[in-house]
Amino acid sequence: xxxxxxxxxxxxxxxxxxxxxxxxxxxxxxxxxxxxxxxxxxxxxxxxxxxxxxxxxxxxxxxxxxxxxxxxxxxxxxxxxxxxxxxxxxxxxxxxxxxxxxxxxxxxxxxxxxxxxxxxxxxxxxxxxxxxxxxxxxx
Amino acid sequence: xxxxxxxxxxxxxxxxxxxxxxxxxxxxxxxxxxxxxxxxxxxxxxxxxxxxxxxxxxxxxxxxxxxxxxxxxxxxxxxxxxxxxxxxxxxxxxxxxxxxxxxxxxxxxxxxxxxxxxxxxxxxxxxxxxxxxxxxxxxxxxxxxxxxxxxxxxxxxxxxxxxxxxxxxxxxxxxxxxxxxxxxxxxxxxxxxxxxxxxxxxxxxxxxxxxxxxxxxxxxxxxxxxxxxxxxxxxxxxxxxxxxxxxxxxxxxxxxxxxxxxxxxxxxxxxxxxxxxxxxxxxxxxxxxxxxxxxxxxxxxxxxxxxxxxxxxxxxxxxxxxxxxxxxxxxxxxxxxxxxxxxxxxxxxxxxxxxxxxxxxxxxxxxxxxxxxxxxxxxxxxxxxxxxxxxxxxxxxxxxxxxxxxxxxxxxxxxxxxxxxxxxxxxxxxxxxxxxxxxxxxxxxxxxxxxxxxxxxxxxxxxxxxxxxxxxxxxxxxxxxxxxxxxxxxxxxxxxxxxxxxxxxxxxxxxxxxxxxxxxxxxxxxx
Numbered sequence: 001x002x003x004x005x006x007x008x009x010x011x012x013x014x015x016x017x018x019x020x021x022x023x024x025x026x027x028x029x030x031x032x033x034x035x036x037x038x039x040x041x042x043x044x045x046x047x048x049x050x051x052x053x054x055x056x057x058x059x060x061x062x063x064x065x066x067x068x069x070x071x072x073x074x075x076x077x078x079x080x081x082x083x084x085x086x087x088x089x090x091x092x093x094x095x096x097x098x099x100x101x102x103x104x105x106x107x108x109x110x111x112x113x114x115x116x117x118x119x120x121x122x123x124x125x126x127x128x129x130x131x132x133x134x135x136x137x138x139x
Numbered sequence: 140x141x142x143x144x145x146x147x148x149x150x151x152x153x154x155x156x157x158x159x160x161x162x163x164x165x166x167x168x169x170x171x172x173x174x175x176x177x178x179x180x181x182x183x184x185x186x187x188x189x190x191x192x193x194x195x196x197x198x199x200x201x202x203x204x205x206x207x208x209x210x211x212x213x214x215x216x217x218x219x220x221x222x223x224x225x226x227x228x229x230x231x232x233x234x235x236x237x238x239x240x241x242x243x244x245x246x247x248x249x250x251x252x253x254x255x256x257x258x259x260x261x262x263x264x265x266x267x268x269x270x271x272x273x274x275x276x277x278x279x280x281x282x283x284x285x286x287x288x289x290x291x292x293x294x295x296x297x298x299x300x301x302x303x304x305x306x307x308x309x310x311x312x313x314x315x316x317x318x319x320x321x322x323x324x325x326x327x328x329x330x331x332x333x334x335x336x337x338x339x340x341x342x343x344x345x346x347x348x349x350x351x352x353x354x355x356x357x358x359x360x361x362x363x364x365x366x367x368x369x370x371x372x373x374x375x376x377x378x379x380x381x382x383x384x385x386x387x388x389x390x391x392x393x394x395x396x397x398x399x400x401x402x403x404x405x406x407x408x409x410x411x412x413x414x415x416x417x418x419x420x421x422x423x424x425x426x427x428x429x430x431x432x433x434x435x436x437x438x439x440x441x442x443x444x445x446x447x448x449x450x451x452x453x454x455x456x457x458x459x460x461x462x463x464x465x466x467x468x469x470x471x472x473x474x475x476x477x478x479x480x481x482x483x484x485x486x487x488x489x490x491x492x493x494x495x496x497x498x499x500x501x502x503x504x505x506x507x508x509x510x511x512x513x514x515x516x517x518x519x520x521x522x523x524x525x526x527x528x529x530x531x532x533x534x535x536x537x538x539x540x541x542x543x544x545x546x547x548x549x550x551x552x553x554x555x556x557x558x559x560x561x562x563x564x565x566x567x568x569x570x571x572x573x574x575x576x577x578x579x580x581x582x583x584x585x586x587x588x589x590x591x592x593x594x595x596x597x598x599x600x601x602x603x604x605x606x607x608x609x610x611x612x613x614x615x616x617x618x619x620x621x622x623x624x625x626x627x628x629x630x631x632x633x634x635x636x637x638x639x640x641x642x643x644x645x646x647x648x649x650x651x652x653x654x655x656x657x658x659x660x661x662x663x664x665x666x
Contacts (some may be wrong), residue, residue, distance in 0.1 A: 071176030071267075078169045081162075088153035091162045092217040092223075 002052065010052030017045035025119050026112075035115035039122025046123075047130040055135045058127075066128035073120025080114035149219045160203040161215040164238055164277040167196055170348035172270035178201075182261040186253040189266040193246040196273065200239040207235040208237045208641070212648065212658040214283065222283075222659050223344035229283030229659055232645040233483060237410055238280045240487045241595050243627070244402035244494040245273050247620035248395050251498050254617050255395040258307045268305075269399070272298035279407045283659060285336065286343045289329055289412065292375070296322055299404060302396045303388065305405045314391030321384035325374035332367035339364065346659035347651045349419050365423040369431070376408030378468060379438040385461055386445065390453035390510075392499030397453055401460045402494030406486050409467045416471055417479060417649045424474060432472035436566040439465025452500045452510050452581060456493065459536055459577070462570055463489040469551055469563055478554035479646035484638060485547035488631065492535045492543060495624035499529045502621060503585065512581050517590025524618075526586045528625050533578035535628045538571040543631035546639065 021041035028034025050058040062069070084093040092114075098105040145151060150542035171192040178184055205231050207213055216225040230238075249269060256265045275295025282288050303315045337343060339359040340351050355361060374381040385405070389397050416424040416431075424431070441460030463485065470482025504510045508524045519526040535542035538549075548567060555564035631638055648654055 035479050046481075057629040065180070067179060067264075068177045074173035076174070077172060078166055078173065082166060085159060090150060090215050090217060090219050091159070091166075093219045 007052050007062045010049055014045040014049040017048070018042050021043030021045065021119075023113065023124075028115060031114060035118030036122055039041065040121040042119070042123045043126035043130060047134070050131055050134045055131050058131060062127070065129065066124045068124070070121050070128070073117040073122075074126060076120065077114045077116070077117030080110040080117060083110050148221060148224075150216060150221060150225075154215055157206055157210075158215050159226050159229050160199065160206050161213055161281060162507060163195060163199045164203065164242070165274055165281065166409065167192070167199055168270045168274040168277060172267050172274060175267040175270060177265070178268060179264055180262060182258045185261050185266045186249070189249050189269070190246075190253065192270070193249040195240070197239070197242040197246050198276075200235070200242040203230065204232075204235040205240050208231055208644075212654050214658045216659075223342045223347040226287050227283040227344055227346070227659050228281050229346065229655060230281050231648045231655055231658075232278045232641055233410070233413065234647060234650060236487060236641055237406065238277050240490045241273070241276050241280065241403050241659055242636065243397065243624075244490050245276075247498065247624050248399040248402075250616065250620045251398070252393075252395045252499070255393055255501065256305065260393065263305055264301060264560060265305055265396075266297045268301040272302065272399070272403070274298075276403050276407055280410060283345045283655075284343050284628065285345055285348065285415075286333055288414075289326070289333055292326055292329065292407070292411075295404065295407065296326060299400065302399070303392050305393060305396065308391075311391045313450055314388035317384050318388035321359075321374060321381070325371050325381075328367060328371035328374070332364060332371055335364055335367065344659065345414070345419060346652070346656040350656055350660075352420055352422070359445050361420065361423050362426055365416065365420045365427060368420075369412070372408050372411045372415065374408075374413060375405070376464050376468075377405050377438075378408075378434050378464055379441055379461075382438065382442075382461050382464075386454055386457040389457040389460070390451060394453065394504070397456070398494045398497030398501070401456060402490045405460055405464055406490055409464060409482075409486055412468070412471055413479070413482065413649065417474060418652050418655070421474070421650070424471075427652055428472055428474065432560065432563055435465050435468035435472050436563055437465070438462070438468060439570040440566055440573070443570045443577065446577040447573055447580070449577075450511055450513050452503070452512060452585070453497070455512075455577060455581060456500060459496070459574065460489075460493055462574060463493065463536075465570065466548065466551060466567060469555065469567060472563070473551075473554050473558060473560065474650070475554055475558060476643070476646050476650060477550060477557065479649055480639070480642040481547045481550035481554055483642040483645045484550065484635075485544075487638060487642075488535070488543040488547055488628075489504065491624050491627050491631075492532060494619060495628065496529075496532050496536060498621050498624070499525065499532055502617070503529065506589075507585065512585045514585070516585045516588040518586045520589055525621075526582075528621060529586065530582060531625055533582055535632065537575040537578055539575065541629075541632045543628045543635075545632060546635045550639075640643070 021038040024033040024041060025035055025038030028038065028044070046058050081092040084091060085093060087095055095110045097108045099108055140205050171188065175185060175188060212229060212231045214227050214229045216222050216227045252265055272295050275291045275298060278291035279288055282291060300315060300319055303318060304311050336348070340348055340352065342348060351627070377385040389400055439462050440493065442458050442465055445458035446462065448457045449458060467485050467489070468484045470478040470485070500510065502525050503518055506518050506525065507514060507516065531542060535544040538544040548571060552564045552567050555567065
């Protein structure tokens with residue numbers, strides 16, 4: 001798989017896919033998309049990078065262990081649910097905050113935080129599985 | 140801009156702060172599981188976070204039980220959507236009691252695991268998996284939505300896979316394959332049945348189902364549906380004839396993992412059976428009563444006979460788990476208030492005593508170097524306290540007074556005789572007799588019999604590696620979980636009133652779910 005063409009293209013392809021995955025994640029707020037599908041796209045970006053350039057560059061690029069990324073995501077999602085205790089509404093109630101920015105307003109919500117958590121859980125766990133499968137026992 | 144009446148779709152009043160206890164066990168386990176996952180590589184800090192976390196879990200569970208006991212069934216509906224659309228967590232005495240008992244078993248496992256699981260086991264996530272399994276176990280006990288119950292089953296199943304293969308030995312992979320395959324079949328069946336249920340009722344909220352099932356009569360193939368649930372949860376609970384996965388897998392992992400599984404997992408299956416058969420579909424359960432009674436009798440007697448034939452202590456304990464499941468099923472077969480109360484009582488007893496027995500067998504194996512009962516014994520000579528504790532636990536599991544196993548078995552026998560099911564009562568007594576012989580045999584051979592000669596270093600060296608503690612803790616800390624659980628066994632045996640009272644309330648709440656339904660739909664009872 002480590003042909004010259006693939007190795008040259010893979011880093012660009014991977015970075016494009018990660019950008020796209022973040023777009024899909026944020027788009028999922030009101031349109032098709034979301035954390036799960038975004039996470040899958042990002043995980044496949046890491047998988048492609050791993051196939052082209054080997055597993056250790058991916059691990060270096062990620063800096064954190066994929067399972068730690070999963071843990072962060074789980075924490076973020078739980079925190080998104082728990083925020084509602086401060087607003088006297090039941091667990092997991094969606095809360096909204098409009099931030100005015102450049103004359104427009106951007107809606108920030110616990111739903112989005114939850115979805116980012118889902119994104120991180122999926123990225124972490126699927127990348128972890130993919131890297132484990134790509135790793136040769138002798139390399 | 141038109142104003143929208145939110146109260147038609149959403150809960151508008153703020154939930155009391157105490158009601159947050161409903162989700163607290165779950166959130167706590169999830170947060171700690173996530174944090175431990177993040178610091179997975181730091182093996183020293185894992186137990187330092189995990190054990191106080193488990194203590195907090197037990198405290199939160201106890202507070203939840205106290206809250207439910209004082210204020211009746213509590214519901215919190217996620218995301219403010221009115222039930223049946225919002226997913227409801229509804230906690231009655233049964234759910235709260237089993238959550239607390241599960242928390243206590245997990246705490247014992249967590250402390251014992253600090254000395255039993257090596258650094259590699261910790262790096263592969265013993266503590267994160269333990270907490271994620273507790274997310275699944277607590278979620279299953281607390282949820283009031285049947286699809287949500289399925290989700291928690293999956294959560295605890297996936298975490299239990301992780302725990303089962305810690306160490307990656309050949310025997311473990313073999314056991315895990317059987318365990319995984321059969322449990323996946325059971326979960327798939329559960330999912331199919333739930334899809335079917337949704338097709339019939341158009342709702343997944345348990346209170347809503349209980350309400351609608353009362354007027355369903357012959358309009359839907361209800362017995363088919365309930366039979367599917369019986370098979371699916373029966374497999375989970377390791378009821379005969381779908382129980383062979385349990386003795387094939389429970390002896391393979393580290394003994395602390397066996398202890399957690401033996402204490403927690405099958406009881407979730409029993410809990411689901413209680414919830415679905417007794418509370419949701421009592422009419423169909425009445426039709427299937429004789430089937431459940433036969434399954435119960437076969438499970439308990441064959442389990443005890445299986446225990447009699449084993450030479451490995453952990454395998455014998457696996458059969459004792461199964462035998463206990465049979466006794467719990469007997470109460471579901473009877474479905475009388477006394478029978479169900481006995482089942483609830485027995486479930487609590489079984490969770491504590493099975494966890495303790497596996498831990499005791501692990502301690503004994505450290506002392507003698509092997510799990511086999513044919514190996515040189517003499518534990519009584521060398522470790523008299525351990526032998527005494529084990530004897531107490533053996534008495535408890537056989538149902539002999541004055542320990543916790545006596546009361547639920549006596550209640551169950553009386554409940555069987557009350558409805559004229561003398562053969563079920565005979566099966567329970569026979570099971571108690573066979574269990575006494577099985578555990579008596581182990582105690583005589585492995586504990587009482589003096590060691591014939593000092594064991595040779597060369598032959599025990601290899602085996603000792605599998606059973607010796609990997610982190611030298613103080614002996615006091617090593618004994619702490621076992622002593623804690625045995626103290627509970629003795630306390631329940633001598634002062635059974637409180638637990639009996641709780642079991643009876645739980646049984647009344649199950650057989651007459653009006654309070655459960657009113658907790659989810661506050662206006663329903665007023666009509």
